[in-house]
Amino acid sequence: MTRALGPRASLWHSNAGGGWLVLVACWAPIVGLWIVWLAAKLCAFATGGVVMSFGADFAIALARGQTNVTWPGTSTPLVLLTLVLLITALAMGVWRVWRRIAERFPQPGDPVAALADNPGLAVLGPDATADKAIALRRSLTKAARERLMPDDIGLVLGNALLPGDRSGPTLFASFEDTVVAFMAPRSGKTTTQSVPHVLSAPGPVIATSNKADLWSAIATVRAERTGGKIWLFDPQHVTYQPQAWWWNPLAGLSTVEDAHRLAGHFVLTVDDGQKKDLWGPAAQDLLCALFLAAANSGRSLHHVAQWLDEPAVPTPIELLQEAGFQLMASSLKGTQNGAVETRDGIYQTARTAAKALRDQEILAWVTPDRGLPVFDPDAFATSCDTLYLLSKSLSAAAPLIAALTDTTMRAAERRAEQAGGRLDPPLIVALDEAANICRIADLPQLYSHLGSRGIIPVTILQSYEQGVTVWGEPGMAALWGAATRKVIGAGIDSPRLVRDLATLIGQHDVPIRSITYTDGRTSEQISLRRQEILEAADIRALPTGTALLLATGTRPALIRLRPWYSGPHAAAIKQAIKTADTAIADAARRHYHRDDHPPMP
């Protein structure tokens, strides 16, 4: 990091230097003597002795070592001990005051000071956010701003970072913002983003995760706070909890567009880029036709799985014709009767995309079974419930997580339209590990209007490139552009992103002092150098717990993130984690015994 020395005039080279030296030399002995006298006075006060009055006689007597004259009747070792304590306390006090003063006068070139000097941040502060919440949320119209709790007005992003490692005001994302966060693994995605946002949400929440940590930490704590239900979607036994409900992806699937969207979630998870490019669109059309045939004939995803294994069976074509989807029927007929290599390529890609439908344990969550209650996205949108969608990274269940998230968001959008435009309380969609387990194809496009519907997406990625692998360059650029709050945390190793961020953060003038020695004389010049407030290397090395915040309409800010373990619910969450971890361990043991596998160590 390039740091300027600053323009401070050196004491030795200025005219004032000598004067200060004389002043200090004159006063130091007097102050020192007075401290000794004060120590003696304190001891005398405590032991009932007396002390000479402070003055020249005291100094002379002390210099001669006549302690029986300076403090008769008071123990000299006690005076010395008091003196040491007094000097220590005084030094600590002076140091603290000096630190406080120094903090107020940061070094020239200090990026924290440069970014903290930003009046535009007021629009992210508590007052402006509360005003916005009152304007956005019908239920708060009559509320007094001062009485609103932080949870009612927005999502806490962190605190502005001030010079001297101090924290400034709390900064929020309002309930019409859209958020994207980038952080490396173990840099606080779950602890500073998912957990606090899900916990503070005043309404329904969709939260994705590839680990049990989110559910363990807050499922019960949040349910107790809001009284809402916990909907845990865990087909891969991340938590080993039993299935308590099911969801029908085919429910209400009556248009080609809806079926196409559902098929898109499956195709987007095909890892083989070449195959995806070549056969992806046709595989999506095929899945679309099969979903539509099943949905409109009272069949389930079981049948779709069967039809995928039998490319020649005419049943889905007949069902589409019966349901009035003539064009889809002829499209499917064309696929089935096409060249064998083409047909096999399309069917094989569709089977790869829909591998979830060949896994009985995953299929159980999306096909009617065992009299379990069915999840209703419409009812969810107006509840205070929480939908936890768990799946191991890049697993077969990922398309179902994306589909369930998408369906629920669209149900919420419909509700918002019926409620006059906005959902109140808003729906928070915390997509942790979005690129691995919740690939929604048109998420970048959704970003441009979700906020205005009271649906607040928080997409959490490990890096910009991770987003590019899912949505492509234009898609990721659209997501970046449409997110009104961008949080860039620790461990960003993308050279392009850090360079771009350095440019976006901007430059400032830094005074540079240079000293030259010629002919035994020194001379000092101060010049201004224009340099980046934060260089790319500084951004890459942002410490864990801090982040850059790029908010629309204001200059970038450095913030201190607020992990749950330093928040007000830390004790309750720690207890919940303990209980949940025990429950997971017990359930895992039962699971392995049931399957006749050796128990976990």
Ligand SMILES: Nc1ncnc2c1ncn2[C@@H]1O[C@H](COP(=O)(O)OP(=O)(O)O)[C@@H](O)[C@H]1O
């Ligand atoms: N209760 C806790 N107290 C202190 N540190 C914690 C606690 N829980 C997690 N951490 C630390 O917080 C860091 C970020 O964790 P996490 O948010 O889970 O990372 P990720 O970005 O992979 O989601 C990790 O280094 C972890 O050790």
Ligand SMILES: [Mg+2]
């Ligand atoms: Mg995590």
